[in-house]
Amino acid sequence: MSEVPPWRWDEETWRRHVGYIRAGRPLLPGTWPGGARAAVALSFDSDHETIHLRDGDTGPGKLSQGEFGSRVGARRILALLAERLIPATFFMPAVSALLHPEEVRRYVAEGHEVAMHGWIHERNMTLQPQDERELALRSVDVLEKSSGARPVGIRTPSWDFSSATMAITRELGLLYDSSLMADDEPYEIIQEGEPTGIVEIPVEWIRDDAVYFPMDRYTALRPYAAPRSVLSIWIDEFEGAYADGGLFQLTMHPHVIGHRSRMAVLAELIEHISSRDGVWFATHAQVAEYALAHA
Numbered sequence: 001m002s003e004v005p006p007w008r009w010d011e012e013t014w015r016r017h018v019g020y021i022r023a024g025r026p027l028l029p030g031t032w033p034g035g036a037r038a039a040v041a042l043s044f045d046s047d048h049e050t051i052h053l054r055d056g057d058t059g060p061g062k063l064s065q066g067e068f069g070s071r072v073g074a075r076r077i078l079a080l081l082a083e084r085l086i087p088a089t090f091f092m093p094a095v096s097a098l099l100h101p102e103e104v105r106r107y108v109a110e111g112h113e114v115a116m117h118g119w120i121h122e123r124n125m126t127l128q129p130q131d132e133r134e135l136a137l138r139s140v141d142v143l144e145k146s147s148g149a150r151p152v153g154i155r156t157p158s159w160d161f162s163s164a165t166m167a168i169t170r171e172l173g174l175l176y177d178s179s180l181m182a183d184d185e186p187y188e189i190i191q192e193g194e195p196t197g198i199v200e201i202p203v204e205w206i207r208d209d210a211v212y213f214p215m216d217r218y219t220a221l222r223p224y225a226a227p228r229s230v231l232s233i234w235i236d237e238f239e240g241a242y243a244d245g246g247l248f249q250l251t252m253h254p255h256v257i258g259h260r261s262r263m264a265v266l267a268e269l270i271e272h273i274s275s276r277d278g279v280w281f282a283t284h285a286q287v288a289e290y291a292l293a294h295a
């Protein structure tokens with residue numbers, strides 16, 4: 001980090017920061033597979049215990065909330081997806097995959113994608129580049145062993161994208177990233193003015209369950225939305241994507257959405273989306289691959 005305060009930066013400096021990673025050409029196909037009008041990519045970040053482990057918060061109480069994610073949440077989600085024949089993407093920290101190997105096997109057996117989500121949900125911006133790289137290399141190997149396929153996508157934990165992340169993503173030869181927010185629709189990532197060939201499947205906090213529901217007993221963190229008001233936000237996001245012929249991408253967490261009152265919202269959302277003609281449910285990898293080939 002520069003010692004010079006930002007208000008003293010010269011034009012070259014602030015242009016360099018802004019220009020480092022940018023959105024390049026839009027990757028929005030005219031139509032989606034089968035002539036579909038909109039694509040829907042549901043994702044679940046199977047963090048489970050790793051968020052608390054990352055913070056060194058090893059009390060059984062906190063860890064049991066993560067355990068719920070695997071023991072109850074992931075099972076409910078898998079049952080719902082199987083009932084509706086919907087494929088999804090599960091982003092999983094390597095430590096979570098090592099703690100729950102049978103869960104990873106189930107994701108794969110039921111036709112879902114397993115993709116990268118850090119080692120122990122580390123915060124990339126706090127790491128040295130060589131440490132971030134080493135954790136990514138270890139993580140991709142763990143997921144390849146546990147899922148039987150080498151991951152083609154990454155979502156950085158907490159969407160924490162450092163100045164080293166892009167180089168690592170390129171070194172791993174990944175197809176896509178899903179941690180940036182420069183558009184609603186897929187786009188090609190530009191690094192220092194050069195197209196990278198890597199697809200961004202953009203995320204947004206609006207379309208993330210972790211914004212609306214979690215609470216912490218000892219801080220001011222409290223849920224600020226009732227589940228059914230979140231449903232109305234997500235339906236409006238989907239309807240906008242449908243009108244635009246674009247992508248509706250959603251991020252959820254088994255330990256957050258997996259509770260009964262919230263699973264009801266996810267079931268209703270899927271019901272609503274399925275009531276529209278011409279919707280293509282796909283994994284993030286399928287969306288990235290199709291968008292890259294057809295835009």
Ligand SMILES: [Zn+2]
Pocket residue numbers: 045047117121157158
């Ligand atoms: Zn996560």
